[in-house]
Amino acid sequence: MTLNNKTENNTWTIEGGQPLSGEVSVSGAKNSITKLLVASLLSSEPSLFSNVPDIGDRAITQSIGEAVGAKFNLKSAHSLEVSAPDLSSDEISLELGNQNRLAIMMMGPLLHRKGRALIPAAAGGDKIGPRPVDFHLDGVRKMGARVEVRDGAYLIESDGLRGADIALSYPSVTSTENLLIAATLAKGRTTIRNAAIEPEVMDLVTYLQKMGAIIDYKVDRTFVIQGVEKLSGATHRLMPDRIVAASLGAAAVASDGDVFVRNAQQRDLITFLNALRRVGGAFEVQADGIRFFRKGALKAIDLETSVHPGFMTDWQPPFLLLLTQAEGMSVVHETVFEDRFGYVSALQDMGAEIALYDSCLGKSCRFSTSHYKHSAVIKGPIKLRGADIEVPDLRAGFTYLIAAIMAEGKSTIHGIEHITRGYEHLESSLQSLGVVIEHA
Numbered sequence: 419m420t421l422n423n424k425t426e427n428n429t430w431t432i433e434g435g436q437p438l439s440g441e442v443s444v445s446g447a448k449n450s451i452t453k454l455l456v457a458s459l460l461s462s463e464p465s466l467f468s469n470v471p472d473i474g475d476r477a478i479t480q481s482i483g484e485a486v487g488a489k490f491n492l493k494s495a496h497s498l499e500v501s502a503p504d505l506s507s508d509e510i511s512l513e514l515g516n517q518n519r520l521a522i523m524m525m526g527p528l529l530h531r532k533g534r535a536l537i538p539a540a541a542g543g544d545k546i547g548p549r550p551v552d553f554h555l556d557g558v559r560k561m562g563a564r565v566e567v568r569d570g571a572y573l574i575e576s577d578g579l580r581g582a583d584i585a586l587s588y589p590s591v592t593s594t595e596n597l598l599i600a601a602t603l604a605k606g607r608t609t610i611r612n613a614a615i616e617p618e619v620m621d622l623v624t625y626l627q628k629m630g631a632i633i634d635y636k637v638d639r640t641f642v643i644q645g646v647e648k649l650s651g652a653t654h655r656l657m658p659d660r661i662v663a664a665s666l667g668a669a670a671v672a673s674d675g676d677v678f679v680r681n682a683q684q685r686d687l688i689t690f691l692n693a694l695r696r697v698g699g700a701f702e703v704q705a706d707g708i709r710f711f712r713k714g715a716l717k718a719i720d721l722e723t724s725v726h727p728g729f730m731t732d733w734q735p736p737f738l739l740l741l742t743q744a745e746g747m748s749v750v751h752e753t754v755f756e757d758r759f760g761y762v763s764a765l766q767d768m769g770a771e772i773a774l775y776d777s778c779l780g781k782s783c784r785f786s787t788s789h790y791k792h793s794a795v796i797k798g799p800i801k802l803r804g805a806d807i808e809v810p811d812l813r814a815g816f817t818y819l820i821a822a823i824m825a826e827g828k829s830t831i832h833g834i835e836h837i838t839r840g841y842e843h844l845e846s847s848l849q850s851l852g853v854v855i856e857h858a
């Protein structure tokens with residue numbers, strides 16, 4: 419097993435036209451493992467995680483942990499032990515910080531154990547909007563930390579974080595997680611209002627509780643954290659990746675195939691499954707996964723992305739591709755990230771009829787007065803044709819792969835390494851569904 423799941427060659431050629439058919443397994447969630455590994459560094463005792471995905475973002479998080487003195491020991495294919503009896507550094511290099519957007523998550527463990535964190539301000543990751551970190555910094559400031567920008571990095575210092583009343587102006591996922599992590603060991607009580615309650619956030623909360631944290635969860639998106647003196651190590655099995663599961667489900671239906679997605683969990687996919695049913699896709703929930711297929715012609719629908727329990731923004735690109743196969747005019751209104759339709763131009767080159775608008779096609783959202791094109795109208799059904807495509811980001815990248823699989827003729831896709839950041843064993847999974855991949 420490789421640590422970063424890099425393919426030998428990051429350009430693939432795919433001959434399209436075949437429906438996806440067969441069985442594929444979903445790994446543990448990317449957006450859980452990265453935060454869990456960070457949270458484990460709050461304790462000097464080891465933690466053991468199972469159902470750990472073999473993806474690039476996990477490798478990057480490990481490198482960040484190693485840079486401050488943590489040790490990672492792969493016990494078996496998907497079981498990972500973390501131990502950090504001492505942290506040797508309080509600084510993250512620009513090189514590591516630029517690889518994804520996770521370096522800022524290190525502020526909690528570093529402040530509690532070292533009193534200081536130097537974290538690069540220029541964070542990498544997908545280009546889907548400005549993606550600021552003001553909520554993270556405002557929150558930790560309220561907990562008593564001093565924050566300054568020095569040579570392109572955030573220097574965050576504290577003589578001991580204390581509880582605070584924090585209200586997020588938007589229920590941001592990583593801000594909520596970052597502040598939850600920081601609050602567990604703060605002195606006194608922290609309240610996080612208008613918090614994110616995504617299943618990945620709750621996966622983190624359950625792990626923190628096993629470590630000894632006291633976190634109450636109120637009905638109105640509020641977390642109340644009573645700080646404790648010390649956290650212990652813990653054993654935790656990750657939730658399955660609901661983004662990968664939905665992407666594969668959408669791909670099965672879009673290609674008019676029949677795919678059993680092992681480990682897909684209905685509970686985390688309820689909104690997706692409803693949308694799939696409305697468009698005319700079919701699914702069958704089984705004990706150990708979900709089968710996705712079509713029952714008849716697909717029909718256009720209107721869709722709006724939102725925070726949990728709404729339709730996830732990460733499901734939007736593969737679902738929009740599915741809508742290119744539906745009869746009529748569909749509408750997709752993106753309300754989470756302002757710039758998440760950049761990938762559409764390549765689908766247009768492949769023949770898709772998609773028009774983008776900067777107005778809200780649906781109820782008014784935060785981006786109503788911005789210049790960002792965050793609404794799309796999709797006319798279908800359209801037969802796509804093969805193309806030469808450059809992958810801009812993770813979720814768009816997977817969508818291009820599916821588009822290439824559905825298209826008539828050959829497609830060449832460059833930048834596969836963006837996709838393996840979040841999809842385990844991408845090549846063998848697609849091959850097991852009948853896709854023929856050549857390395858260019």
Ligand code: EPU
Nearest residue numbers: 449549550551552553554588590591592593732754755812
């Ligand atoms: N926001 C701010 N200030 C902040 C933080 C966020 O204005 O300090 C805004 C963002 O600009 C955005 C909105 O809040 O408009 C929502 O962003 P959020 O913070 O919820 O997103 P995130 O935490 O950066 C995580 C996932 C994303 C996923 C979103 C939404 C991780 C590592 N990333 O991002 O996953 O799309 O939540 O569910 O957990 C992916 O996996 O491909 C991915 C992009």
